[in-house]
Amino acid sequence: MRKALPLRTVFALAALAILVSAIALVATPRSATAAPGKTAVLEELSDAFSQLAESASEAVVFINVSKEMKRNTAPFSGPFGAFPDDFFERFFGPGNPWQRPPQRKDPGGRQVPYGQGSGFIISSDGHIVTNHHVVGDADTITVHLADNRKMEAELVGSDPNTEIAIIKIDAKDLPTLPLADSDQLRVGEWVVAIGSPFGLSHSVTAGIVSARGRGNVGIADYADFIQTDAAINPGNSGGPLLNLQGSVVGVNTAIFSRSGGYMGIGFAIPINMVKYIYDQLRENGEISRGYLGVL
Template sequence: MRVIAALFLCFSLLLSGPVLAENNNSDIEMLARSAKAFAAVVKKAAPAVVHVRVEKTVQGQQGGPQGPNPFDFFNDPFFERFFGPQFRHPQPRQRKFKQQAAGSGFIISSDGYILTNNHVVQDADNITVRMADKQEFKARIIGTDPQSDVALIKIDGENLPVLPLGDSDRLEVGEWVIAIGSPFELSQTVTVGVVSAKGRSGIGLNDYENFIQTDAAINPGNSGGPLLNIYGEAVGINTAIFSRSGGYMGIGFAIPINMAKAIEKQLQKSGKVIRGWLGVVIQDVNEDLAKSFDLKTASGVLISEVTEKSPAAKAGLQQGDVIIALDGKKIKDVAELRNRIALTAPGSEVTLTIVRDGREKSLQVTIGEQPSDFGSIASRGPAGDTVLKDMGLTLQNLNDMLAEQFGYEKGQGILIADVAPDSPADRAGLQPGQLIEEVNKVRVHNIRELKKALKRSRSSKQILLRIRAGEYSQYVVLRAE
C-alpha cells in the first residue's frame, strides 16, 4: 500500500507541475498587465504636467540669506537694562533680495490655462513653466484663492496637451491613484498609492478643507501637481504632506478636483472667488447634544446663533435648529456645510432640512454673498463645556458696570464671575467673563430665572446651556460627575 501511495503522489506531482506553472504564468501576466496599465496612464497624462519655477522679492536684513546678524546679540534687552538705550546697536539696514521656489501644475486647456496651488505662486514676480518636452514659457497669474489654496495661471500657447478632469465625488477609499510632479525639482516624478481617506478637514492648512488623503508619495515640490485616477483623469491637486521630518511619511493631502473646478471657473471669470453666505454660528453635534436635541444620531450641524438680517434669519432659521441636509444630501459636520455653502453662488436658492424640537422641517434659503471681513468662526467662537454652581461656577447678575466692562447689555444674561480650579467647568474650558444666555432652551436674564429653569429640568446631572463669549455664542451640554 505504501508503494502504491508513493506512486500516486509522484504521479499527482507530475500532473500538477504543468498546472502550477500555468497558474504562475497567469499571475505574472496579470501583474504585467497592471504594470503596463499604470505606465499607459502616466504616458498619456505626463505631457500635461508642468514644472513651475517662481522668483519673488523678499525683504530681510543685510546678509539675510547668509544667516543671523551677529549684532542681534547686543540688542538683547539685558544689555539695554544695564547700560541704557544708548547701548542698543543700530538695527541693520533692511534690503531686498530675490528668492526662488518651485512646484508643479497641470494644463487644463489647450490654450494654456494651468491649475496649481496658491502657495506655489503667491507674491511671485516671475513665473516660468517648463513642459515635459523641456520647452519653457513665461506665465502670468489669472487669479488666486488663498482660502482654498487654488491658483490659476496661464501661458501663451496653442494645441497644448491637456489633462482631463475627473469626478472626485466618485472616488472611493482604497482606489488606486497616481501622483505626478516635481519633488525636489525632479520633474515628471511618478508615485502610486491608494485613496486612504476622503473629506479630511481640521488639518489647519486652509480655511476650506475637504482633502483627499493618499499614501502615494508626495514630497516638497509636488505641490500643485495632479492626483490621477486609473483612467488618467485629475481627481485632485496635490497640496501638502503630514510629516515630522519634512519628508514623506505616508500621508499626503490633495484638494478634490470638484472643489477646484468650481473655484477655477470663478478665477477665470473674475480673478477672485465670491463665496456664498448663510449667516449662522455653527458647531458639530456630539452624543450629548444629540440627546438634548432629540436627534437619532450624533450628526448634522447645530445652529448656536443666527446673524440678524442674514439669509438664515430671513429664511426663519433659529438658534437650536440642527441642519441635517442641504438639497436632500446629508450634512455630517461643520466642515461639510461650510464648504458646500461657500461654493454655492450668491442668489441661489437651496433647501435646508432641519430638526427643530424633535421634528424635521424643510426651509428654502436664498444664499447671500460672504462679507469681505468674514473670518473663521471656529477660531473666534467660545469652546468647551460648562456646568453651574456645583460644577465650579460662581455666577453674578449683569449690572450696568459689569455690562460696560465686558461689552454686554444689562440683563443680557448671567455672568460667569469665577471658575474653580480643576472643576468640571475648568476642565471644560469655561472662563470668567463668559455669559449664560439659555438653560435647557429657556432664555434667562438673571440668576432667579436660571434657578426656575433648572427646577423644570428633567435631570439635575445634565443640562444644556447657551454660552456667549464676545460676539459669538455656543451650545454646550454639561454633566455632573
C-alpha cells in the same frame, strides 16, 4: 516455495518508494505556460500604470518661482514652495528640517526668495492649475513643459482659502488632462501622483485613497481633502492626483510628516472644488464670498 519478506522490510520499501516519488515530483519542471496565467492580472495593472504615466505626463508641468523683496526676508524653501514657517511647525513640529535656511542676497543687496512646485494644464490655450502657496506671492513664474520648452507665466487668479491658483502661459494646442468627478472617488481606489519632487520633474508614484473628506488639518479653510498613501514629497505640490482612467481627481497639496519627507500621509484638494471656483478665478482673479452679518 519463496519465503515471505518480513513486515518491517515491506514498510521500509514502501517508505522508500514514497520518498523517491516525492523527489521526482519536486524535480519535475513546472509547465512554462503556468506563470503567465498567474501574472496576467498584475501585468494588466502594470500596463495601466505605464499607459497612464505616458499620456498624463504630457500635461503636467514643473514650476519655478522667484520674488524680489526689499525687506530682510529669507528665501522660502519648504517642501511645497512658499509655505510660511508656522505651517511647517504645525505639520512637522518645532526645529523641523524645513525651516528657512540662511538668507542669501542678489548683487543688488535685495533678498531673492525662491521655490518650486508642480501644476497641470487644464485648457489647450495655456491655463494651468497649481497651488496658491506655490505662486500666490511670486513676482516671476517659470513653467517647464514636458517637451522641454520653458515659458514665463502670469498669475490669473489665486485663492488662499482653498489653496487653488490658476496661471497662464502664452501657448496654443497644448495637451490637457480630463477632470473626473471626485464625489465618485472610493476609499481603497488606486490613484497616481505626478509631479516634481525635489525638482525631479514628471516623477510618478502610486497608492490608494486612504480617506475622503479630511477637514481641520490646518491647510485650507474651504476644502475637505482626499488623503492618499501615494508618495508625495517636496515639489509635488500643485500636481495632479489621477485615477486609473487618467482623469484628475485631486490637486496634491501637502503631507503630514515628522521627518519632512514621505510618511504615507498626503493630502489633495478634490478636483470638484477646482471646478467650482475655476471660472470665477479666470474672470475676476479672486473669489468673492458672501458674509452673514447684522447691520
